[in-house]
Amino acid sequence: MAFFKVQGIVKFFGGLAAVNGVSFEVKEGEICGLIGPNGSGKTTIFNLINGYFPLTKGEIQFQDEKISGLKTHQICQRGVGRTFQVVKPLKRMTVLDNVIASAFLRHHPRSDAIKLAEETIEFCGLTHYKDKIAKSLPIASRKRLEITRALATQPKLILLDETAAGLNPHELEEAIALIKKIRDSGITIIIVEHIMKVIMTISDHIVAINHGMVIAKGSPTEVVSNPEVIKAYFGEDYRA
Amino acid sequence: MKRPSGPFLLLVLLLILPLILRDAYYQHLMILVLMWVAIGSGWNLISGYTGQVLFGAAAFFGFGAYTAALLSSKLGISAWWGLPLGGILSVAIAFPFGWICFRLRGPYFALATLALNEIFRHIATIWESLTDGMIGILVMQTFISKLPYYYVALAIAIFSIVTVDLVMRSRWGYYFVSIREDQDAAESMGIDTLHYKMLSLCISAFLIGIAGALYTNYMGFIDPKVVFSLHEISIMAILVGIVGGVGTIYGPLVGAFIMVAVQEIFRTGGFGILHFIGQSTGWPFMSGIIKYVSEAHVLSFGILVIVVILFLPNGIVGDWSLIRKSLVNSKKPAV
Numbered sequence: 001m002a003f004f005k006v007q008g009i010v011k012f013f014g015g016l017a018a019v020n021g022v023s024f025e026v027k028e029g030e031i032c033g034l035i036g037p038n039g040s041g042k043t044t045i046f047n048l049i050n051g052y053f054p055l056t057k058g059e060i061q062f063q064d065e066k067i068s069g070l071k072t073h074q075i076c077q078r079g080v081g082r083t084f085q086v087v088k089p090l091k092r093m094t095v096l097d098n099v100i101a102s103a104f105l106r107h108h109p110r111s112d113a114i115k116l117a118e119e120t121i122e123f124c125g126l127t128h129y130k131d132k133i134a135k136s137l138p139i140a141s142r143k144r145l146e147i148t149r150a151l152a153t154q155p156k157l158i159l160l161d162e163t164a165a166g167l168n169p170h171e172l173e174e175a176i177a178l179i180k181k182i183r184d185s186g187i188t189i190i191i192v193e194h195i196m197k198v199i200m201t202i203s204d205h206i207v208a209i210n211h212g213m214v215i216a217k218g219s220p221t222e223v224v225s226n227p228e229v230i231k232a233y234f235g236e237d238y239r240a
Numbered sequence: 241m242k243r244p245s246g247p248f249l250l251l252v253l254l255l256i257l258p259l260i261l262r263d264a265y266y267q268h269l270m271i272l273v274l275m276w277v278a279i280g281s282g283w284n285l286i287s288g289y290t291g292q293v294l295f296g297a298a299a300f301f302g303f304g305a306y307t308a309a310l311l312s313s314k315l316g317i318s319a320w321w322g323l324p325l326g327g328i329l330s331v332a333i334a335f336p337f338g339w340i341c342f343r344l345r346g347p348y349f350a351l352a353t354l355a356l357n358e359i360f361r362h363i364a365t366i367w368e369s370l371t372d373g374m375i376g377i378l379v380m381q382t383f384i385s386k387l388p389y390y391y392v393a394l395a396i397a398i399f400s401i402v403t404v405d406l407v408m409r410s411r412w413g414y415y416f417v418s419i420r421e422d423q424d425a426a427e428s429m430g431i432d433t434l435h436y437k438m439l440s441l442c443i444s445a446f447l448i449g450i451a452g453a454l455y456t457n458y459m460g461f462i463d464p465k466v467v468f469s470l471h472e473i474s475i476m477a478i479l480v481g482i483v484g485g486v487g488t489i490y491g492p493l494v495g496a497f498i499m500v501a502v503q504e505i506f507r508t509g510g511f512g513i514l515h516f517i518g519q520s521t522g523w524p525f526m527s528g529i530i531k532y533v534s535e536a537h538v539l540s541f542g543i544l545v546i547v548v549i550l551f552l553p554n555g556i557v558g559d560w561s562l563i564r565k566s567l568v569n570s571k572k573p574a575v
Contacts, residue, residue: 088422090418093417101426110411
């Protein structure tokens with residue numbers, strides 16, 4: 001039985017098939033990389049898993065339970081957390097309050113929620129910013145806040161949407177270390193990423209997508225040497 | 241120890257105020273202020289904290305007011321029962337309304353609340369067999385003295401502020417503010433945004449409904465034009481919230497005080513100062529000015545909002561640190 005399974009999902013926006021028959025599976029405890037050129041449908045797949053958009057066709061299963069058709073908050077309650085590519089900090093709240101608000105999901109008395117929030121903030125290395133207002137944070141820390149907030153809901157599966165985009169090399173190293181740390185704590189990860197350095201070093205397996213369809217699946221080395229993938233990224237002329 | 245003493249001193253002051261201020265006119269104004277504290281707190285919870293702009297506070301206010309009035313005129317029950325019942329029935333209206341209209345976001349929701357306001361005004365006007373339409377409903381006042389009304393209003397105002405304060409310290413409070421800041425993020429944090437928006441609206445409606453029932457008991461007369469009034473109630477509620485400070489516990493208190501004062505200053509032509517100038521100087525155009533000034537109090541609201549938004553976008557309580565700083569600086573310019 002698969003931990004997480006996407007089966008033939010289809011999403012039409014009007015006449016445009018943004019996602020067209022994508023299927024893949026993720027095993028518990030692994031990091032699955034989702035790659036593809038701009039506009040290939042990666043974030044749409046996240047929005048479908050997350051329940052932000054309804055599916056046109058297909059089914060998504062999580063721990064042998066159908067989660068497609070549930071509302072976003074219900075999917076989160078089942079244990080699927082997500083971050084947004086375009087970060088959505090709760091701007092006028094402090095970092096701590098941001099995280100407390102999501103820690104309340106599984107920790108009821110306020111003191112428990114605060115404790116979990118503080119632990120999660122420390123885990124993600126944001127202690128320094130704890131009492132800052134979220135909108136005052138630089139972009140690297142905002143991306144980190146997205147992860148922190150998702151982790152505070154104590155997910156079993158976390159969807160990371162381009163958490164490394166726009167970071168400098170030093171911040172990139174830190175982001176990679178954090179993602180590994182999350183995996184080591186037992187959380188399964190699906191990550192959308194453009195930066196090959198990130199995706200190659202951390203993924204256990206990769207799903208490559210173009211025009212809303214899966215073009216390759218397998219280990220990182222297999223996928224990047226796949227001619228279909230190279231064609232999708234660089235065009236016909238550079239075909240190996 | 242310094243923090244809780246502020247509200248405590250204020251409470252003591254409000255408790256003894258009517259004993260010092262024996263003039264019935266000022267007691268009347270204070271009762272209005274306290275009523276507006278309750279309405280402002282209710283508005284502030286749904287709009288200030290939860291970010292869902294309520295443009296039709298009068299819908300709940302009028303519903304509470306009519307509940308109390310109809311209890312007395314149709315069922316012969318004391319209109320005071322309208323206080324709890326007006327609150328509860330307002331919730332009964334807020335519930336289906338929220339369930340349908342919270343699918344709308346931002347300005348669309350605000351417009352829907354405006355529509356609710358107008359719907360109830362028309363129902364109250366047209367359904368003459370129940371409400372006597374534009375004739376209105378007369379309720380015998382229980383007390384001649386203003387003191388009992390003052391303390392009831394004070395109790396309701398305290399109840400409103402304490403309720404909002406308690407709610408905002410709890411998990412609900414975190415959820416309400418999360419929804420205000422980003423509804424999509426809140427939803428993906430596992431917050432059932434529809435559920436919590438409904439909860440916020442219901443608490444608001446309850447507080448505003450109670451205030452409406454208080455109005456009936458105190459004024460002894462209501463008609464659709466007054467209690468479902470767009471600018472006397474709905475817009476005034478927004479102004480109380482904005483001037484005092486959106487999303488602050490004591491904002492509605494400050495806002496209510498200022499707005500009732502501004503309304504009264506304009507309505508009476510600066511507490512009769514203009515009239516006095518007119519009489520003592522004998523300028524004929526003064527009487528004309530008095531007429532325009534007292535009719536222009538709605539215009540003054542507009543000007544006040546522009547000033548507040550330009551200089552104190554977070555309201556008086558929200559920008560208090562800013563105000564204090566500029567006051568301190570202006571006191572010692574020589575340094």
